[in-house]
Amino acid sequence: MSEALLSPAFALTPTPVQLAQHVSEALGREVYVKRDDQTHPAYGGNKARKLSMLLAEARARRATDLVLVGAAGSNHVLATTVHGRALGFAVTAFVVPRPHSPEAEESLRAAAALGCRLVPTRSEWTAVPRLAHELLRLRLRGRRPWFIPPGGSSSLGAVGYVRAVEELARQRANGELPWPDVMVCVLGSGGMLAGLAAGVRAVGLPCRVVGVGVWSAWAANRMALTWMARRTLALANEPGRDSPYAPPELEVDLSQLGAGYGHPTEAALEAQALFARDGVVLDTTYTAKAAAGLMALARADPRPRRFLFWHSLSSAPLEPLLGSGELPEPQVLALLR
Template identity: 40%
Template sequence: MYDDLPLFRRYPRLLACLPWVSLGEWPTPVQHARGLEEAHGFTSFYIKRDDLSSRLYGGNKVRKLEFSLACALRKGYGRIMTMGAAGSNHVLATAMHGRRLGLATTALLFGQPCAEYVRRNLLADYRCGVRMVWAGSIPGIPMAYAKEKAAALLRGERLYWLGPGGSSSSGSIGYVNAGLEIAEQVEAGLLPEPDYVVSAMGTHGTCAGLWLGLRLAGMRSQLVGAAVVETAYCNPTLWARLVNRTSAMLNRLDPGIKAPEAHPSDLVYLSGELGRGYAHLTPADVRAVCEAQELEGLQLEGTYTGKALAAALDMGRELGGGESILFINTYNSADLTPLIGGLDHRLLPQPFQRFFEMPCRALEYELQGPDGG
């Protein structure tokens, strides 16, 4: 079990001091995207299939949750409190995988553009027993947090706080392992060493861990973060801070690791596909989702991976197509239909029923297949 993680094989001292619980299936495969290569005139384009990280619920959150939920368990907590947009995949992943471990979930949720995936994820949250708290907006989160903490104290319940996207130092270690995993796949000849590794970037945890893992493995690949959240919340400075907190944590646990520090300039930051903001679709975003489906049989979505793939394709064209690119598919591809089939949205708390009554965002129905953010 531990042997599945190159992090523990490389740094065995971490086994004694770093909480971890098995939730995913590792390593996730890499796919040679020949259809995208041919369509765009690229020499080398590969996809890291983290959408296959779990048959229950995959995507990038699984790697983070293996470490963050293990911390909660070790400290004796029985309920996680976290936050996200109404259709948050992080909230749903926390609920689904937490339930496997006997952990309940409280979610502080705020508004976002309506989409089919928002409706689907809200129903799945309800089915998983999530305590759904409407915060209204991001500025409303502190008040909602305080009220939930007070209510939990009255119930005699302790709440383990898990920040947005699960992007804590411990959660980011999941993607340190991913960087080391990519290096092993390169060594095994499954793909060439990428010149660029491209991922969606929202709360920084995936990109922070990836950069550290790639550096620890001695790879020269440049990390590209495609912004999917407004600049106030998603930028190279905040990314570097999380890298350095994660690096300090690893070095504290095992001084022999010698994890490096990052500077904001170490990240190739692309914000051109953000459009009007979080969860607002762009024409290039929609085209990328459709191309992935048509050319690679790959299900992406428009809030994160569509924008990141659009950024990767645009960057590849600007570079002339001669560079080797690895795109990280952070979406979940497990089918949630059996989980939510027949569930009436009127069972949801009243504030969340609005998402079934308002129109969906612009370009929603130009997407192929279900969406998810």
């Protein structure tokens, strides 16, 4: 059994659940928010849950270096840097271009300040041979590199979200919320969606699980994600025990992509304004698009009475991370266009 399953790399707080009063009134349903923006005080959001599993595995394999690919200024690169550096790993990220936003620039600056080695790369495809070369180069230097999957989305990373649903089931048992009819989350690289679908099966409480795509249509393949959810559930299951579970099911909603990754939509801006009235701060790249998906679902279908929105963007302030460390190289900053 993987060490990560027994002992995550760092502690996560059970995140609060909040009834979003204004959103609920506007939609005529109960809308709850699972505040995964608060998973960790240094840097939270959904990446922390996945990394608590992935970094435990890297530690168990005695890795020295983490190597990854991500968009410049992405939450994935910053989260891996924050939690990886705290555990003593060196971090190298091959970063690809994305649209400029003040948040992306701040995130890129924070990753550089924390000592992430940022290597500019034209696209995910050109990153592949460079990454293979980097892994070899590190090995030849006597280091033990460990590859972190894109977005932290592997079956092991997704087990972090099985644990999150187990946490939610305990909160239900404590009377903190009624069980939702539908859960909605962002769908980027898919680990969160796959983990939630597996988690819903693991706790045995029925609920639709919907991922709202923000990245690209080809990455949001329902069959592939269902396969990842199955593998995640098998991994999260106790070893040697035959699985009593029905196969996980998940839904993919691509209606909110708009002009593509990082481009805001009207619906996302509307969702951002509405959720802000309940004190829930959303960004237009990820979380506001998913919230727009939830609103569209509620408006189109009068049946579900209770929705749960997984808020996956860290709300920890970035200023303490900026410190007096390195600045990103000009060619790295130029990736934000």
